[in-house]
Amino acid sequence: QKEVEQNSGPLSVPEGAIASLNCTYSDRGSQSFFWYRQYSGKSPELIMSIYSNGDKEDGRFTAQLNKASQYVSLLIRDSQPSDSATYLCAVSRTGGFKTIFGAGTRLFVKA
Amino acid sequence: DTEVTQTPKHLVMGMTNKKSLKCEQHMGHRAMYWYKQKAKKPPELMFVYSYEKLSINESVPSRFSPECPNSSLLNLHLHALQPEDSALYLCASSQVPDSGTDTQYFGPGTRLTVL
Numbered sequence: 001q002k003e004v005e006q007n008s009g010p011l012s013v014p015e016g017a018i019a020s021l022n023c024t025y026s027d028r029g030s031q032s033f034f035w036y037r038q039y040s041g042k043s044p045e046l047i048m049s050i051y052s053n054g055d056k057e058d059g060r061f062t063a064q065l066n067k068a069s070q071y072v073s074l075l076i077r078d079s080q081p082s083d084s085a086t087y088l089c090a091v092s093r094t095g096g097f098k099t100i101f102g103a104g105t106r107l108f109v110k111a
Numbered sequence: 112d113t114e115v116t117q118t119p120k121h122l123v124m125g126m127t128n129k130k131s132l133k134c135e136q137h138m139g140h141r142a143m144y145w146y147k148q149k150a151k152k153p154p155e156l157m158f159v160y161s162y163e164k165l166s167i168n169e170s171v172p173s174r175f176s177p178e179c180p181n182s183s184l185l186n187l188h189l190h191a192l193q194p195e196d197s198a199l200y201l202c203a204s205s206q207v208p209d210s211g212t213d214t215q216y217f218g219p220g221t222r223l224t225v226l
Binding site for chain 2: 032034041043044049090092096099101
């Protein structure tokens with residue numbers, strides 16, 4: 001079992017729709033959870049960090065964390081073609097330097 | 112300001128060359144990281160420096176040699192690389208994890224090609 005699992009996609013949604021990206025993790029000691037967006041050939045860009053169970057909203061993005069189910073998700077509302085990228089889920093333990101990345105989900109938003 | 116800078120943006124080198132990658136941050140972060148990323152793969156941790164001391168070496172071959180001259184700078188010295196070392200090299204920085212937040216911010220990366 002991989003430490004951080006994501007559906008590789010591609011996930012294709014029409015412009016204006018909600019894109020839902022999912023991630024599961026295996027280490028119950030994980031305390032910090034991150035979503036990064038990475039355009040082809042570019043570096044990862046932080047979208048959201050979340051540390052507590054529940055929802056966290058920032059503009060069109062909502063991160064959801066459920067530690068009991070070891071599940072974290074990212075919702076993108078009103079998806080735009082510019083949201084087309086690979087989304088990396090990343091997880092780390094408190095006090096640890098190692099951030100474990102999932103393989104990423106490729107998202108395509110069709111105009 | 113959440114900017115991490117890296118130079119050069121692109122580097123082409125032969126297997127006998129010696130070159131260095133540079134990374135700089137001015138966010139007051141005391142942890143700095145080197146990652147390697149191959150196409151369609153996630154970033155792969157290579158080294159971590161905490162308070163200018165090497166904390167983690169993920170069994171990286173000795174042809175990669177990291178250096179942290181001060182709290183703002185991180186170098187990666189390259190020597191006798193192989194073509195399979197061609198990748199995007201990413202630098203990142205963060206607060207040290209026990210400070211309560213460990214969010215890593217990435218630089219733009221150096222695209223390395225080894226001929």
